[in-house]
Amino acid sequence: MNLVVFRCGQCDTVVFPARYFCPHCGVADWEAQVVEAGTIEETTAVRHRVGAQHGEAVHLATVRTTAGPRVIARLDKPMHAGDTLWLELDDAMRVLGHAARQSVPDPQIR
Numbered sequence: 001m002n003l004v005v006f007r008c009g010q011c012d013t014v015v016f017p018a019r020y021f022c023p024h025c026g027v028a029d030w031e032a033q034v035v036e037a038g039t040i041e042e043t044t045a046v047r048h049r050v051g052a053q054h055g056e057a058v059h060l061a062t063v064r065t066t067a068g069p070r071v072i073a074r075l076d077k078p079m080h081a082g083d084t085l086w087l088e089l090d091d092a093m094r095v096l097g098h099a100a101r102q103s104v105p106d107p108q109i110r
């Protein structure tokens with residue numbers, strides 16, 4: 001599934017997750033926008049989890065999406081800050097990040 005962020009129809013502020021009112025202008029006029037890619041800002045590995053005695057580490061990253069908002073994504077392999085990746089949602093609505101073989105657009109930082 002596609003990851004969707006929300007652009008304010010009044011001031012173009014982009015948020016994720018969805019909010020009732022825009023934090024910038026206070027209007028409730030949202031346009032859904034698909035986001036397919038981003039750039040990693042930070043990473044971490046979760047090596048010990050309750051109920052998982054011998055599981056492999058789970059690699060997580062803070063990702064600046066090309067639309068602007070940051071998301072926490074689960075990576076399919078260890079990656080590094082500055083790496084670009086493709087984003088999608090799984091059936092449980094978790095954000096997944098996959099290594100990009102080709103470059104992705106630069107983030108539109110607001």
Ligand SMILES: [Zn+2]
Pocket residue numbers: 008009010011012013022023024025026027
């Ligand atoms: Zn707004």
